[in-house]
Amino acid sequence: VLRNGTYPISVSSERIFQALAIIDYAKSVGADCVAHGSTSAGNDQVRFDLTFQILAPEIEIITPTRDMNLTREYEIEYLKKHGYVADFKKLEYSINKGLWGTSVGGKETLHSNQTLPEEAYPTQMTATEPSRLTIDFKDGEIEAVNGCAFDDKVAAIQKIEEIVAPYALGRDMHVGDTIIGIKGRVGFEAGAPMVILGAHKMLEKHTLTKWQQYWKEQLGNWYGMFLHEAQYLEPVMRDIERFLESSQRNVTGRVLVDLYPYRFVLVGVESDFDLMKSAFGEYGEVSKGWTADDVKGFTRILGNQMKIYHAVQQRNDKPREA
Structure with a gap:
């Protein structure tokens, strides 16, 4: 899933599973309260609160940052005043590093006409020579990396992150609609997720039918939106998961990826399930499963509906006055 075609829902997906782990632990030790440090202006507060409320409505939720309306500047000054030693330049940004990418928010991301400077990203570009990466998938999941x-x-x-991170891949700026209704903007770097998603999509194009791809994308987008907006515990998510899992049964093979500084190229795939290997024809070259007359008849029938429409409209249309 790429939310708004850009963001691999790095933080939003992980927050849900953090919330699940936190509330499970709180219940196991008989805690009366749980606390989180979310502000009142973002998505995370809803992700934590909603999960806690559904799974443990008897446990109180404490949110001092939200309730006291503390700003980042106030917090930094408070830490300085009380002798806390840190890289306060880095603290100007909210950096959330996880398995599926790192988000970077603050300063420039708060303005629509600015972008993050190079030094704001946690990982710097150090690899300059191109290299080849191979990712093997089985039933849609990673099976091997470089063999x-x-x-x-x-x-x-x-x-994969270890291999691609030195190329500074997967950097972008995400602009989206938050759960609470305001527009949000955040920078991110997600080298491994962007390469994996690109490679996986390429393999799907070769191994899935047109309609499998279409409905996988539709349901995938809905699944991603629900996950992003704290709806992971909605039962329909389990139903969508069954379809997504079923759709991957032939997504097996190797994807070849070339890595360069700040970009990557999907070279191609090797798969026993590659639908291009059919005996019916080679695109743009030669047909083996039908004749020229078959195509002529097919095209004539295919165009019937449009022919009728245009014939009727032309008969009823009046010339427009100058």
Whole structure:
């Protein structure tokens, strides 16, 4: 999922699972309260609150940052005053680093006509020579990276991040609609997710039918929107998951990716399920499963509805006056 065609919902997806883990632990130790540090102006407060309320309505939620309306500047000055030692330049940004990318918010992201400077990104570009990366998928999930097999999918993602991060890949600025109704803007770097999503999409194009791709994209976008907007516990999410899992049964093969500073190129795929390998024809070259007359008849029938429409409209149209 790329929210608004841009953002791989890095933080939003992880917040839900953080909330689930927190409330499970709170219940296991018999806690009366849980606390989080979200402000009143973002999405995370809803993700935490909603999950806590549904799974443990008896536990009180404490939110001092939100309730006291504390600003980042106030917090920095408070820390300085009380002798806290830190890189306060970095504290000017809210940096959320996770498995599926790192978001960077603050300063320039608060203005529509500015972008993050190079130094604001946690990872700097150090790799300058191009290299080839291969990702093997089985049933839509990563199976191997550069020929090395991974049973642990998390470790596979981390390995890809290790390889692509020095190229400073996956940087962009996301502008989206928050759960609370205001527009939000955040910078991010998500090298591994962007490469993985691109490679996975390429393999799907080769192994899924037209309508599988269409409905996978429709339901995937809905799933991503619901996940982003704290609706993970909505039962329809389990229904969508069943479809998404089923759609991946033939998404198996290797994707070749070339890495360059700040960009990557999807070279191609190798798959036993590649639908281009059919015996019916080669696009733009030769047909093997039909004749020229078959295509002529097919096209004539295909155009019937449009022919009728245009014939009727032309008969009823009057010349427009100058």
